[in-house]
Amino acid sequence: MIEILSATALATVQDFGRFGSLGYGVGTSGAMDHLALALGNLLLGNPEDAAAIEIPLFPFEVRFVQDCAFAVTGAACEASLDGQPLPPFWVAQAREGQVLSLGYPTSGSRAYLCLAGGIDVPQVLGSRSTQLRGEFGGLQGRALQQGDRLAALRPGKSALPTDFGVVSPSQALPLQRDGLPAMRVLPAAEYECFLEDSRAAFWAGEWKVTTQSNRYGYRLEGTPILPKAAMEIRSHGIVPGVIQVPHGGQPIIQMRDAQPSGGYPKFGTVIEADLWRLGQAPIGSKVRFIECSYSEAVAALEDNQRYLEEVRRLVELHGLASR
Amino acid sequence: MSTASVSLRPHISLLGSTALLFEAPGELDLAPQQRIWSLALQAGQWADIHEAVPGMNNLMLTFTKPPRDLNGLCERLLEAWEQSQPLPLEGRIVELPVVYGGEFGPHMADVVAHTGLDIDTIANLHCEPLYPVYALGSHPGYCYLGGMDPRLATPRRQVPVISIAAGSVSIGGVQTGVSASAGPSGWNTIGRTEMSFFDPTQNPPAMLRPGDMLRLRIERIIR
Amino acid sequence: MTNQEIRQLAVWLKETHLAGAEIRRPGLHLVLKRSADEVAVPARIAVSAAANATDEPLLKTPGLGRLLLTHPEQSDVLASVGSRVEQGQLIALLQVGDLLLPVRSQRAGRVTAVLVPCGTTVGYGEAFMRLDAA
Numbered sequence: 001m002i003e004i005l006s007a008t009a010l011a012t013v014q015d016f017g018r019f020g021s022l023g024y025g026v027g028t029s030g031a032m033d034h035l036a037l038a039l040g041n042l043l044l045g046n047p048e049d050a051a052a053i054e055i056p057l058f059p060f061e062v063r064f065v066q067d068c069a070f071a072v073t074g075a076a077c078e079a080s081l082d083g084q085p086l087p088p089f090w091v092a093q094a095r096e097g098q099v100l101s102l103g104y105p106t107s108g109s110r111a112y113l114c115l116a117g118g119i120d121v122p123q124v125l126g127s128r129s130t131q132l133r134g135e136f137g138g139l140q141g142r143a144l145q146q147g148d149r150l151a152a153l154r155p156g157k158s159a160l161p162t163d164f165g166v167v168s169p170s171q172a173l174p175l176q177r178d179g180l181p182a183m184r185v186l187p188a189a190e191y192e193c194f195l196e197d198s199r200a201a202f203w204a205g206e207w208k209v210t211t212q213s214n215r216y217g218y219r220l221e222g223t224p225i226l227p228k229a230a231m232e233i234r235s236h237g238i239v240p241g242v243i244q245v246p247h248g249g250q251p252i253i254q255m256r257d258a259q260p261s262g263g264y265p266k267f268g269t270v271i272e273a274d275l276w277r278l279g280q281a282p283i284g285s286k287v288r289f290i291e292c293s294y295s296e297a298v299a300a301l302e303d304n305q306r307y308l309e310e311v312r313r314l315v316e317l318h319g320l321a322s323r
Numbered sequence: 324m325s326t327a328s329v330s331l332r333p334h335i336s337l338l339g340s341t342a343l344l345f346e347a348p349g350e351l352d353l354a355p356q357q358r359i360w361s362l363a364l365q366a367g368q369w370a371d372i373h374e375a376v377p378g379m380n381n382l383m384l385t386f387t388k389p390p391r392d393l394n395g396l397c398e399r400l401l402e403a404w405e406q407s408q409p410l411p412l413e414g415r416i417v418e419l420p421v422v423y424g425g426e427f428g429p430h431m432a433d434v435v436a437h438t439g440l441d442i443d444t445i446a447n448l449h450c451e452p453l454y455p456v457y458a459l460g461s462h463p464g465y466c467y468l469g470g471m472d473p474r475l476a477t478p479r480r481q482v483p484v485i486s487i488a489a490g491s492v493s494i495g496g497v498q499t500g501v502s503a504s505a506g507p508s509g510w511n512t513i514g515r516t517e518m519s520f521f522d523p524t525q526n527p528p529a530m531l532r533p534g535d536m537l538r539l540r541i542e543r544i545i546r
Numbered sequence: 547m548t549n550q551e552i553r554q555l556a557v558w559l560k561e562t563h564l565a566g567a568e569i570r571r572p573g574l575h576l577v578l579k580r581s582a583d584e585v586a587v588p589a590r591i592a593v594s595a596a597a598n599a600t601d602e603p604l605l606k607t608p609g610l611g612r613l614l615l616t617h618p619e620q621s622d623v624l625a626s627v628g629s630r631v632e633q634g635q636l637i638a639l640l641q642v643g644d645l646l647l648p649v650r651s652q653r654a655g656r657v658t659a660v661l662v663p664c665g666t667t668v669g670y671g672e673a674f675m676r677l678d679a680a
Contacts, residue, residue, distance in 0.1 A: 022383075022460075023376050024459055025529065026463045076620060087648075107619060125523055133506055134462065137523075165645070167645075167646060236344060236379065236381045237460065239339065239341045242339075269341070272341045273340070294337060294340060301340060310644055314645045315645070318647075
């Protein structure tokens with residue numbers, strides 16, 4: 001069990017997300033960087049999609065009320081346990097009373113604190129992710145506050161090895177264009193309805209993640225994307241990654257807490273395999289987009305899967321060799 | 324989707340590798356929506372499809388995993404649409420008392436200004452139809468309604484409101500809806516109703532389903 | 547499972563004095579046995595517990611892998627020449643596939659030399675750092 005010591009806002013309990021309730025108007029929620037979440041869980045021997053705490057603002061501090069193994073993944077945030085530095089993407093054993101501190105990230109923007117067994121909160125509609133609009137899921141359907149206590153499903157001294165880490169997704173699955181992090185995008189229904197110059201500018205241009213970017217959506221700043229003519233779009237289901245272009249031409253990428261339906265023209269969709277890259281892009285940073293096909297998007301998912309499989313194999317091997 | 328508002332053939336597009344969007348042709352109407360419900364029931368059972376989510380005369384199919392034979396899926400979907408029959412309207416009729424205007428309708432003045440109608444006419448025209456629930460979306464329990472009187476149409480707001488209360492009755496373009504929880508909105512709020520639209524502990528968690536119908540009743544008009 | 551991984555496993559086995567190990571998975575059945583008969587003593591392995599004499603200044607690698615002197619996500623060297631390290635302090639990492647294993651200092655001291663460039667593939671028991679009494 002841990003106790004939240006800091007008053008930092010916006011930390012929430014997330015797992016991979018809530019699927020199958022879009023038809024009730026319930027969006028998926030879930031971790032903005034699902035790879036970091038999966039890796040923290042694999043390091044702990046947890047199911048890949050066990051719930052963890054997503055931390056978007058720093059500094060952040062918790063105290064271990066019980067012995068518990070934990071992992072910190074995602075943003076490299078100068079983690080330390082009772083003042084002892086922990087490397088990024090690392091699993092460690094905490095003793096009762098120890099304090100884990102996370103500082104300002106030197107890379108990435110969201111950190112994940114995973115506990116042995118996963119965070120013990122009830123599942124609602126099949127998931128432990130926090131549904132902020134509906135005020136359910138996670139811890140009482142809200143962001144974490146100072147004084148909150150969260151239990152782990154497998155507290156105590158871990159029977160599995162601790163004090164080791166894993167090569168990060170940015171290292172294992174690099175993707176850049178002209179020195180900037182890049183994400184692959186599949187054109188959407190209204191793609192051809194935008195001016196050719198605008199389309200070219202989208203792929204060639206640098207896009208700044210503005211301060212109005214969060215779990216609901218990322219507002220980007222760059223060359224305005226203009227339509228050939230005004231478009232009336234009927235409300236339809238959307239998924240995280242859909243790039244909407246409202247009046248003014250500044251795109252908004254719908255993220256994990258976005259409304260599950262939309263009525264703005266869609267330029268394209270950031271592919272599922274690259275959503276984690278966007279989730280780690282800090283406010284104020286710039287990104288590039290790469291056009292891709294359906295088969296390339298599917299291949300990218302397979303690359304992610306292979307990487308997680310490889311990590312799982314090696315962690316298991318390390319566990320076997322340590323007995 | 325073409326720039327013309329009416330298309331003759333369905334349009335299928337991708338939402339990344341996560342989902343597929345099917346858009347029915349023709350004007351926005353109830354009969355195509357009933358066929359969409361029918362299509363959703365069928366396609367929701369297919370391998371590789373996680374959820375079939377109706378929208379306004381459209382259908383999103385989310386994948387459990389991306390289908391290897393995408394073309395085959397599209398063909399199957401088009402064929403199923405061709406064969407589809409409108410699902411009968413056998414839903415329940417739910418009555419909602421609405422208080423129009425005053426503090427509950429902060430944007431009533433904008434609708435009055437845009438439509439040229441007075442507040443009593445607006446309230447009466449708004450309560451006149453039996454509104455079929457076309458689809459759920461936007462937020463937990465929120466219903467997209469069909470059949471609003473076109474005379475009431477008022478464009479979405481330039482600057483969305485940070486938060487409107489749960490139960491807010493609003494007009495956005497040619498559509499009308501009732502919000503199920505407090506949250507941001509770009510629509511014009513003209514009144515409020517009291518009803519619990521969503522309870523995550525219930526099964527199903529949403530009170531209303533596509534095919535149900537809403538009857539709005541004037542509880543009070545604050546002028 | 548690569549040959550490199552099998553070698554790493556063999557190295558770990560050697561450290562723990564186990565008689566052998568057997569891994570069964572779909573598509574894989576691996577059995578490693580010691581050639582001489584030894585009583586199997588289950589022991590908790592610490593990969594970095596290389597048998598150094600406490601006054602020997604050279605630190606030796608605890609296993610096969612790529613020796614990293616900086617964490618890939620960070621810019622600062624873990625233990626720079628001239629710096630003082632505490633017992634148990636992380637001074638290097640051993641990369642085995644996608645895993646990063648810690649190399650922790652067995653004693654306090656001052657780093658007087660780094661003998662291996664960052665990223666070198668090392669074997670077991672190679673001298674990589676010189677640590678003199680502080």
